[in-house]
Amino acid sequence: MLGRGVKRKWSCLEDHVQQRQLVLGLCLEKLQRCQAGVELSLRRSVLLINTLRQIQEEMRSDGSDAQFDTPLDAADPDSRLLRCDIPVTCPGCAEGDKEGPSPPSVLPSLDTNSSPSPSKSLPAATHSTLSDAVNAVGYLSDLALDDIFEDIDTSMYETSDLVAGSFWPVSVSLWAEEEVKVRSAGPASAGTLQSCLMDLNELDHIMEILVKS
Amino acid sequence: MNLYINCFNRFMGCLGYLLNSALSLFPADIISTVEFNYSGELLATGDKGGRVVIFQHEQESKNRPHLRGEYNVYSTFQSHEPEFDYLKSLEIEEKINKIRWLPQQNAAHFLLSTNDKTIKLWKISERDKRAEGYNLKDEDGRLRDPFRITSLRVPVLMPMDLMVEASPRRIFANAHTYHINSISVNSDHETYLSADDLRINLWHLEITDRSFNIVDIKPANMEELTEVITAAECHPHQCNVFVYSSSKGTIRLCDMRAAALCDRHSKFFEEPEDPSSRSFFSEIISSISDVKFSHSGRYMMTRDYLSVKVWDLNMENRPVETYQVHEYLRSKLCSLYENDCIFDKFECCWNGSDSAIMTGSYNNFFRMFDRNTRRDITLEASRESSKPRATLKPRKVSTGGKRKKDEISVDSLDFNKKILHTAWHPKDNVIAVAATNNLYIFQDKIN
Numbered sequence: 001m002l003g004r005g006v007k008r009k010w011s012c013l014e015d016h017v018q019q020r021q022l023v024l025g026l027c028l029e030k031l032q033r034c035q036a037g038v039e040l041s042l043r044r045s046v047l048l049i050n051t052l053r054q055i056q057e058e059m060r061s062d063g064s065d066a067q068f069d070t071p072l073d074a075a076d077p078d079s080r081l082l083r084c085d086i087p088v089t090c091p092g093c094a095e096g097d098k099e100g101p102s103p104p105s106v107l108p109s110l111d112t113n114s115s116p117s118p119s120k121s122l123p124a125a126t127h128s129t130l131s132d133a134v135n136a137v138g139y140l141s142d143l144a145l146d147d148i149f150e151d152i153d154t155s156m157y158e159t160s161d162l163v164a165g166s167f168w169p170v171s172v173s174l175w176a177e178e179e180v181k182v183r184s185a186g187p188a189s190a191g192t193l194q195s196c197l198m199d200l201n202e203l204d205h206i207m208e209i210l211v212k213s
Numbered sequence: 214m215n216l217y218i219n220c221f222n223r224f225m226g227c228l229g230y231l232l233n234s235a236l237s238l239f240p241a242d243i244i245s246t247v248e249f250n251y252s253g254e255l256l257a258t259g260d261k262g263g264r265v266v267i268f269q270h271e272q273e274s275k276n277r278p279h280l281r282g283e284y285n286v287y288s289t290f291q292s293h294e295p296e297f298d299y300l301k302s303l304e305i306e307e308k309i310n311k312i313r314w315l316p317q318q319n320a321a322h323f324l325l326s327t328n329d330k331t332i333k334l335w336k337i338s339e340r341d342k343r344a345e346g347y348n349l350k351d352e353d354g355r356l357r358d359p360f361r362i363t364s365l366r367v368p369v370l371m372p373m374d375l376m377v378e379a380s381p382r383r384i385f386a387n388a389h390t391y392h393i394n395s396i397s398v399n400s401d402h403e404t405y406l407s408a409d410d411l412r413i414n415l416w417h418l419e420i421t422d423r424s425f426n427i428v429d430i431k432p433a434n435m436e437e438l439t440e441v442i443t444a445a446e447c448h449p450h451q452c453n454v455f456v457y458s459s460s461k462g463t464i465r466l467c468d469m470r471a472a473a474l475c476d477r478h479s480k481f482f483e484e485p486e487d488p489s490s491r492s493f494f495s496e497i498i499s500s501i502s503d504v505k506f507s508h509s510g511r512y513m514m515t516r517d518y519l520s521v522k523v524w525d526l527n528m529e530n531r532p533v534e535t536y537q538v539h540e541y542l543r544s545k546l547c548s549l550y551e552n553d554c555i556f557d558k559f560e561c562c563w564n565g566s567d568s569a570i571m572t573g574s575y576n577n578f579f580r581m582f583d584r585n586t587r588r589d590i591t592l593e594a595s596r597e598s599s600k601p602r603a604t605l606k607p608r609k610v611s612t613g614g615k616r617k618k619d620e621i622s623v624d625s626l627d628f629n630k631k632i633l634h635t636a637w638h639p640k641d642n643v644i645a646v647a648a649t650n651n652l653y654i655f656q657d658k659i660n
Binding site for chain 1: 301303304329391392410411438439440441443460493496497500547550551553556
């Protein structure tokens with residue numbers, strides 16, 4: 001039935017690309033959609049992320065990333081996503097990640113590294129979305145208690161942090177603010193959590209693109 | 214010989230226990246596990262609200278010789294309560310994920326029940342006598358001053374109405390970081406295993422403050438995590454052997470004699486993927502949702518999203534039998550992914566003689582496969598069919614082409630009505646089917 005000429009094949013291919021976009025979009029949506037306060041199924045998250053990886057791989061190998069590249073790049077120079085090199089792995093914050101001084105705390109508001117930790121300036125809403133999304137991948141769920149308490153920091157009450165603290169109540173759009181922060185912090189200081197946020201940020205962009213396309 | 218199919222056709226809806234009215238669909242009433250005990254005399258269900266309901270088989274009545282006897286409620290108790298994990302700011306659901314009976318040793322019955330984090334050992338015992346005649350307390354129930362008790366009085370046992378008590382005997386907590394998906398009592402009757410997404414622990418039934426971690430697949434760097442444990446079970450006869458299944462569609466058989474930590478499996482069961490049916494959903498649908506040893510211990514059965522496979526423990530490279538449960542859904546995978554049904558965890562069970570297997574589907578349909586004749590049947594758990602003496606009619610889903618009379622089209626299946634949990638009586642042709650918040654018990658017709 002399929003072998004009826006090039007046109008048919010092309011439409012098959014198009015169908016495939018279309019389905020791939022649909023699956024990709026849903027994948028991201030499912031990973032981000034979170035139920036506040038309830039631990040998500042690790043099985044589901046792992047399956048979704050593996051699916052994302054598979055799609056990413058496929059897009060990379062058939063170079064379909066290029067076709068979306070230009071317009072988006074122009075619109076937002078920060079969006080690496082379009083090149084399809086989103087670290088789909090996990091929104092960043094793996095335990096044992098050597099980059100950050102410590103895994104992101106379950107209680108980011110108590111996070112206490114004296115080094116510039118992005119979590120200090122997290123808007124509350126960002127935090128909840130982030131931790132949910134991260135929870136979805138299971139990262140926060142296995143923190144040793146020691147880590148949590150080690151991280152408790154009183155520096156959040158210090159005046160130097162007040163500026164960052166002012167972000168807290170105002171978060172209307174999670175990602176917009178996040179961008180501000182990421183840029184001001186500069187890529188050099190990006191810790192685990194920050195890269196995590198960037199990744200999520202990028203996922204969000206991909207979603208937007210997919211939804212609009 | 215298609216004796217079995219005849220039996221199935223004659224499977225009779227004798228009871229339709231509507232635990233709750235179909236009109237009041239409280240989420241807490243949704244049945245989350247069903248399990249017969251070793252003799253089949255008791256049937257336990259667990260629900261989303263943390264309750265355990267036990268049904269007992271009543272003896273045959275002379276008035277209704279066509280029935281083997283009904284199952285009536287024997288005991289109901291609250292096994293788990295909702296909790297809150299303050300460190301993680303997460304709720305711990307009270308939902309009962311699994312129930313496993315212990316072999317009966319004395320007049321009392323014991324079962325293990327688990328939610329996501331905590332396993333409990335319950336004792337269910339009967340009391341029909343009461344000790345009376347104590348003189349240690351006054352009429353208000355207050356203890357009397359020992360100096361004022363001048364005579365020795367021996368209490369006497371007085372008959373009373375039968376009371377069934379469920380009491381928690383052991384609580385096995387704080388050993389699982391992830392969600393417990395399986396518990397399985399070992400054939401030594403002294404130990405059991407509990408599995409979560411990344412680890413399997415071995416417990417002694419008497420010891421609650423210690424367990425041995427026998428499998429740990431958690432990578433040092435969680436970014437590298439690509440696979441989770443989906444189910445685990447002890448071998449029915451060899452207490453050193455257990456299996457666990459994974460989200461990648463593989464099964465590992467481990468021998469606890471080989472090493473204390475069974476990170477290295479003894480056998481690895483995997484069927485090569487058919488490249489022609491590859492899709493974006495290949496991995497999701499190959500994820501194994503249940504694994505069960507046959508009673509004989511020679512085979513095991515695995516359930517993935519679209520099929521049931523029977524594996525011979527002596528052959529690792531492919532299953533000896535594969536049964537399609539609802540192959541017509543293959544073309545619908547995208548919508549099933551969209552509505553999250555593709556992540557549903559269907560369970561499966563063997564009949565008492567290992568000659569037939571059963572598993573659930575959507576639209577309140579469940580499937581039975583006769584291993585000898587390779588014939589299969591689709592039945593529906595509905596209130597209609599649960600009227601006494603009503604015979605279950607086979608149902609058919611039309612797969613492409615013109616829909617015949619009595620067939621139901623794939624598009625009209627109700628994906629909210631799913632049968633995830635079923636149980637088969639260990640000796641008789643009696644089955645229990647959980648359909649959302651209803652429990653159906655069907656039995657084979659007796660001539």
